[in-house]
Amino acid sequence: MRFFMIYPNQWATGNKPIGIATLAAVLKQSGHAFKLFDFTQFDMCEGVGDRVVGEQSLEFKRVTNPERLPKRQQSSIKQVLNKLLEEIDAFHPDMIGVSALSDDYPLGLVALRHLRQHFGTPTIVGGVHASVDPSGIIQEPCVDMVCVGEGEGAIADIGQRVDRGEDISSIPNLWVKTPEGVVKNPVRPLIQDLDVLPYPDWEIYPEAAFFKPFDGHVYKYGDVEMSRGCPYTCSYCINVELQEVYRGKGEYHREKSVARVINEILWFKKRYGIEFLRFWDETFLLMSLGRLEALADQYSKKVGIPFAMETTAQSVTPRTVRLLKKFGCASASLGLETGNVDLRKGVLDKNTDNGSYVRAFRLLREHNIRGVSFNMIGLPFERREDVFDTIRLNKILETEAQSVGIFYPYKGTPIRTFCEIKGLLDKDFEFNLLSSPTANFITYTRGIGSALKLGGLSGEDLVRLRNYFSYYVVAPEWLWPLVDECGRSSEFSQKLGQALFECLYQMKFESGARENSQALKGDKKGSDLTEQSDDLAVNPRSSLPPWLAPFLGMCEQDKEFGRKFLPWLMALWNARGQVSLQESSQSDRREVCEQSDEETFNRGGQLPRSRLNEIRKEMRKIAKEDAFVLLSEIRRKE
Ligand code: B12
């Protein structure tokens, strides 16, 4: 069989999806032909590359070796679709597939619709989105089949039956359109022994899938999985649905053996010269201490390249962090989600205390492992002040990078059912957001608004808070009123954003945020220049901290800007004593937090405990009973 796969990624470079690479390996080892069309090789972002976006939001450092960044071809969507047609025409596939997360799917659909106008070749959609919304996808006239769940067995069966000219409508995991209607086959059991899988095939990927920066340096990246499946049940995560799909089909969390993991990485290192690894396990430290010790030992002796991973806060302990260090871990990302404990525990059903994050980020810092937080804003019931709880918690934790997304209730998650029942979902917005993708870096979580109808927070507020989230985290609290002015539509606001960016960038990446903020607290109060600020000949440089130099430079360069913002800056600086009282209590708050974090962050104005319990109960009911019953019923009927 000749299989042509489309990966409709418009999101970021440097990733080699393991699912696609494993399917390619499975087919090739049985003698089939496989070709990938990876959208990553094209830059369709109209000049707004993902790096630029990340730098501007203070998420990433400027790279020191930009010549190694992948060269992506500037293209319009029309040009890319034409190229796709040409490649398919030349390859003569027996089947065309699309692999997509929910964010990628609309672009994949555009491609399939376009192709259907030219070819009658059978089409199949697989990947995370297919697993959570098979009934939505199969309704599309340009889609002939959908693969639910793991695809290795299904694709091998397809290859064999296509070559033999046999019927493929009864293959487990597949939903197949037939003249009699859609055949919905059950999923096969989960692959229990992951060691039987062939090594993922990276030959299929373009250069753009290999290179990306870490901490300001571009490395050649490798992407590796050691395990599959997370047993927790956070309400916003796909795992709840996948656990349900696979109920009774084998152990959900599975691990490759230590020997297999090490041999696989060694092979990639030798074959591709990778310099940095990213482990794609959902919860890296979800393993026994014995296994972690063995992996750390063998990896440090045989592989020895730095890596990044994601794990839970509770799993970072004095013992595991020592092993992580030995292992070669350079960066650990923890899902903080929100600084508001009520929302985290009640709405997100994630039972992690703030104290666990305090301990985890401190341990990471002590072992010189970069601590990254994943944050969501715009959660159901969230208010503006709750977003600032998240910002303040990041400040307290001294997280080194913050990844921020606007909350989106993905299909198949309990929280989506909850949002639907509560009438929070703005379906028109959801439909319009990605339904006509122009390939411009928009995803549900990095889009132009929120799919939820939120009382106190508009979509515009959320986009602004997301774009300037790290500015608030890095800036001292007395400067926040100026950060509040960034990202508005006026020309002044844009200049202000740029001026603050220069100051905060320097503070964060060039002179060390921590020393700077410490220094700030000790700064003497400057003289009051507010009165004289119309006269820019007065030199405020002597009274303001040096990291504000780019701001002052802008004031000198653009007098109108200076007249508008310098008095403001000076007033804030002079009034900072009152704010820094709050700031200086950070370490006290951290101490208290470790003892009793539930109380610490339950500041005035948060959800009352009775309301929290009510929501939690409701969520549990919907998540654990109604949704499950509903889902299994729907599946049974379908
Ligand atoms: C690694 C990972 C990433 C990586 C790579 C993502 C990628 N493009 O593959 C990075 C770090 C880039 C990433 C980023 C994001 N991620 Co992520 N990520 C994961 C994670 C932890 C593992 C994915 C994985 O490799 N699994 C192992 C492989 C083997 O499984 P697989 O990809 O599903 O493939 C199998 C089947 O689906 C099937 N299959 C796949 N394709 C096809 C095609 C055909 C034709 C067939 C027949 C079968 C088939 O066969 C494969 C082998 O069994 C998942 C969690 C999860 N459970 O999936 C989240 C997950 C995919 N991420 C998620 C999200 C939300 C994001 C972000 C939006 C986060 C953000 N706010 O920025 C971005 C979006 C990036 C993007 N648009 O690409 C969600 C997606 C939800 C959804 N409905 O789409 C998930 C499911 C996590 C969650 N909490 O629910 N992520």
Ligand code: SF4
């Ligand atoms: S811990 Fe992470 S991967 Fe596991 S269920 Fe929660 S969000 Fe999903």
